[in-house]
Amino acid sequence: MNEDLASRHLNLIQDQRPAVHCLTNTVVQSLTANMLLAVGAIPSMSSDISEVADFTARSQALLVNIGTLDPLRKNAIQAAITSAQENNIPWILDPVLIDRAPVRLAYAQELIKREPAVIRGNAGEISALGSDPKSLARDNRSIVAVTGATDFVTDGNRESTLHVGHELMSRVTGIGCAGTAVLSAFCAVTDTAGHFDAVVAGLHTLGKTGENAARKASGPGAFAATILDEIYFTSQSSSTERPLT
Numbered sequence: 379m380n381e382d383l384a385s386r387h388l389n390l391i392q393d394q395r396p397a398v399h400c401l402t403n404t405v406v407q408s409l410t411a412n413m414l415l416a417v418g419a420i421p422s423m424s425s426d427i428s429e430v431a432d433f434t435a436r437s438q439a440l441l442v443n444i445g446t447l448d449p450l451r452k453n454a455i456q457a458a459i460t461s462a463q464e465n466n467i468p469w470i471l472d473p474v475l476i477d478r479a480p481v482r483l484a485y486a487q488e489l490i491k492r493e494p495a496v497i498r499g500n501a502g503e504i505s506a507l508g509s510d511p512k513s514l515a516r517d518n519r520s521i522v523a524v525t526g527a528t529d530f531v532t533d534g535n536r537e538s539t540l541h542v543g544h545e546l547m548s549r550v551t552g553i554g555c556a557g558t559a560v561l562s563a564f565c566a567v568t569d570t571a572g573h574f575d576a577v578v579a580g581l582h583t584l585g586k587t588g589e590n591a592a593r594k595a596s597g598p599g600a601f602a603a604t605i606l607d608e609i610y611f612t613s614q615s616s617s618t619e620r621p622l623t
């Protein structure tokens with residue numbers, strides 16, 4: 379079932395080539411842009427306050443990743459979210475490392491009040507928000523995805539648990555961040571009602587390509603390159619509707 383869901387969304391991405399504007403941390407920008415290109419989306423990364431609203435308005439999804447922050451970037455994030463809301467564009471939050479600093483947690487909680495379409499984080503990050511994933515989803519009208527060895531997705535009512543991925547994915551910085559960008563591209567080709575399925579499909583695709591890459595890579599260094607290849611081959615094969623594995 380998730381295979382077909384993923385294949386259908388990958389086909390839509392190949393057809394629509396959605397633009398995803400990414401306000402993301404300085405550690406993962408290159409991997410994120412390359413993962414979006416490999417899956418068939420079109421990334422942009424500007425954070426200048428003079429243009430960020432326009433970049434967002436001309437995109438089909440906005441990624442907000444708070445891994446590295448500064449005052450200028452915070453201003454850009456607020457302006458981009460406003461533009462996304464004004465243009466009915468889904469914005470997706472990756473609350474990186476909010477379990478490590480109270481000020482970062484408080485900032486993420488402020489952003490969540492603006493009702494992201496999706497919140498994707500690892501178990502430590504999501505639990506730092508202080509409510510269970512289903513309540514968090516219901517209270518903010520968001521899809522919540524809690525990722526790790528097992529991924530859990532909820533819209534506050536529906537639930538999906540995914541047993542995909544490989545341990546090597548936790549050994550390369552940016553796989554989670556790039557994963558949130560990939561599921562943003564999946565959300566970009568669906569309407570709000572389709573975002574639950576889009577997140578499940580995006581995480582299924584990420585996990586299966588991670589498994590494929592782990593079979594071929596000798597270690598984390600090769601894995602970082604191989605996962606790019608694998609998500610590209612997967613996106614290309616979706617047009618012939620071959621299974622992801």
Ligand SMILES: Nc1ncnc2c1ncn2[C@@H]1O[C@H](COP(=O)(O)OP(=O)(O)O)[C@@H](O)[C@H]1O
Binds near residue numbers: 545547555
């Ligand atoms: N131990 C693991 N076993 C299998 N898959 C994993 C494991 N750790 C991470 N992953 C995969 O990597 C993805 C993102 O990793 P995660 O560690 O949750 O994010 P982050 O890097 O933001 O902490 C998950 O959705 C899952 O597919």
Ligand SMILES: Cc1ncsc1CCOP(=O)(O)O
Binds near residue numbers: 551553
């Ligand atoms: C190490 C680090 N520090 C701030 S952002 C970042 C990258 C986090 O990437 P991911 O959440 O995908 O592991």
Ligand SMILES: [Mg+2]
Binds near residue numbers: 474475
């Ligand atoms: Mg992360």
